[in-house]
Amino acid sequence: MSEAALxxxxxxxxxxxxxxxxxxxxxxxxxxxxxxxxxxxxxNWRARRRDESREEEREQREQQLY
Structure with missing residues (x-):
């Protein structure tokens, strides 16, 4: 083999x-x-969505009490 090939x-x-x-x-x-x-x-997205859902449910329960 030639040097160029090597x-x-x-x-x-x-x-x-x-x-x-x-x-x-x-x-x-x-x-x-x-x-x-x-x-x-x-x-984190799932946890945030779950927390928002819980907060919304809590607010709805508070609304129903009044």
């Missing part, structure tokens, strides 16, 4: 390594950062 395949291998590392890093970031944050956000 350089070409060596550079391709090096670029492939960083490409694969980027994909794995992104997948781990999604698993460890983005998915838990989205789950917390959804849980």
């Amino acid at each position: 350089v070409y395949f060596g550079a391709g291998t090096l670029l492939f390594f960083f490409w694969a590392y980027g994909i794995v890093s992104f997948a781990l970031d999604c698993k460890n950062k983005f998915l838990p944050a989205a789950a917390r956000l959804a849980a």
Whole structure:
């Protein structure tokens, strides 16, 4: 093989390594950062909606007492 072919395949291998590392890093970031944050956000929305519903029911009960 010529030197140009070795350089070409060596550079391709090096670029492939960083490409694969980027994909794995992104997948781990999604698993460890983005998915838990989205789950917390959804849980907060549900809790807020549940609290608003309870508050509304309490206000309705107070209205009925008067």
